[in-house]
Amino acid sequence: MMKKVFSLLIAVSVLSTSTASAVGITDGGTGVPVVDYITSISVSSETVNPAQNLSTNVSVSMVNTASLYVFVISPDYEVVGTLKANAITTPGTYNFVWLGTVGNVAGANSLANGEYTIRAFAYDTNGNVVDYDYKKITLNNESVVPVNVDVSNLVVTPSTITNDTPNSAINFDLNMTALLKVEILRDSTVIRTFPNYTGTEVTYNAGSYTIVWDGRNNAGNFVADGNYTARVVASNSVGSDTETKTIVVNKEVQSSSIIKNLTLYPSSSWDPNNDYDLEIDFDLTERVDNLRIIARKGSKTIEIYEEDYARITGYSEKWDGRDEDGEDIETGTWEIIVIADSDRLSKTINVVREVPEISEAFVTKTSFDNEIGEVSNLVFKLNTDAEVTVEIYRGSKRLERLLDEEEVDKNRWYSVEWDGTERGDEVSEGTYEFKITARNLNDRRLVSSKTVSVSVKEDTAVKNASNLTNDYTSPIVFDSKNDEYLSIRYCMDDDAEVYLAIYRGLSSSGTTQAVLLDYVSQKQGCHEVKWNGEDDKGKLLKDNIYSYKIITKSSDGKRDTETGRFVVGKLSGTSTGTDPVKPVDPTPVSCGNHYYDVTNVSPELCQAITWATNEGIFSGYSDGSFRPYQNINRAETLKVIFEAFRTKVTMLPANGSTLGFRDIDPNAWYMTYARTAKFYGMLHGYVNETEARFGNNINRVEFLKFALEASDAFTSYEVPGHTTTRFADVEEAFPVNVWYYDYAGVADTYNLFNTYFDAESGKVFLRPAQMVQRGEVALLLYRMYLNGLTQ
16 A cells, blocks of 8 residues: 655643554655555454454554554553564564453453554654554454354474474364465465465365475475474454464584584573573584674574684683664574584574563552551562553452553562552442552563452441551561661550560461560550561561551450551662652651651652642641652642642632533532643543543653643743653653653753662663652652742
């Protein structure tokens, strides 16, 4: 299909949809035709039904090399799946499967019914869009969809053709009557077809089939060594199915008079992310003019080593599993080839990557009362670096996404808070589940998940007992090397004698590690106990999971008990500056009259909290806390932004209207901010502007965009264009996530966010997708104020 010269228009509204872009294509008025890149996009079925495990195969055909990006857009214009990341793609047909599930993961929850769009974009080397195409798909979990044709149990035996094993059998099962096409491809080119299996002449019934390939092409010649693809396609009136397997041909000279004792360590399977470098050992028996070591998979060839005038000796070279651009190689069978002048010797290695394992996961409070401001935190740790999403479910219904595809480090503790709300509304009593989904950073098909239950339950006071509420620790992960102490906080309705002890493990029973209070008389109200991490013998507790137990005994002898959990260990991430995620530099000040959870924040953050409180931008909670590490949602975003610019904005009172949104309370506290935002064109909704979703949390760049647009609208400041930033994750995201590039540049210029530094790579990261916290917001607005961006 011929197209015009394109320009990509990406428009993103922070308070509507930040993950999807409204994309328009124009010819710039030139009328100049360009070369095709994407010739077609097709699907095997235009209806997907995850409930019946009915997916669709997406095929994108390209005729010129470009960077291909294929993703799925929901009915309300959110990106709900990436089928192919933005990567250089050579001519050919590329096949992907869309399951219609969350994260495109088999067995995951289905996405909502509706019409979805598969979009494919081709970029040139300068990041410009040169071609695009799309296909509409209907997701329907309700209507009965005919069972699709299915090719299963595809196996090639043996998987490598050599001089000793010259044939490979292609075995598979067919579930219903269909036409069959079986072929062998080198990259995307068909080099061998089989009589009666061309997908046109013969109809085959359900059953098991075997086709033997002898390593020859259609001309009858033996093919060159390398990786080939056996592809089986079944089709009939209800759809089609395609399955592929790799066959390695390795028939070239495997003995050499010059190259001897070629050995790979490890010898069979290798995980570049978790194993040591691949070691390639061999001997040369005579001098050669040129010595090379290359790795090859299909058309991809990587130079590992080259030397002119190589000497007679033993060689031992190492490869880290990256190509010349520093990118991780794909999984599969790679051929390691040593070439000495005209002699060559090779061995294969199977490159694998580990499925992320969630090694620990628990909740700090197994039961909490959301109506009195209590919360529970999910605490987890993985054994590998991974991309993690955390969601809240009740049964099969997803209520909230608390963490969205955040990169986490292995063997570090992470904590995610839930306050018992759905879109800002308190949920009813019952059992809920945190669901953690972890994906391999290099291969998103490698995924694992785990669920942890938590109960939302009313806190019922025992008659004549001093009721305990709002108990928690700060921090949740106590690092004895960096934290001076851990605070345990709680509130009591009446005077009582208080017992507080620390136990090892998830259960607050057995032998105590440390008794902090032994029935000490305390007045009603909120209290804080600071603990230095030592047991009763004065020794620091080892890294582990611990529990605390608080018992109150009233004057009538009535008792009330609360328990919770925390960790002694290494906190997630390394931050530069004084990031609210990891408080540092303890200082015993109140920070705007908030005493209970800000005593160990940095001086600058304390100043920011004090300023934000005095200006009325933030108010604390009834227990005296500020909760600097709690996420901020869309409704709260409206409030703090308009309060920060109150002298520049005329606020409009609520008028009893819902502003056209079906999910908001016209009498809620946020309506004056919502109406003002609607008036200034700063509030946009979801689902054709019918849902405000005020309870949804927002991430760092979403809040950054809204704050800077407010500065641009209400002051003389204008957001400038930026050409570069220090942030590696911003630069690497360009041009797909180009919408926040200018805002990241301003954050860099004025140091609006504390950033993350990776000592090993020397890179600085912004972490744009990380959910923004109250402390971070106070700090960002305070720094904007100091730099004159709010005045």
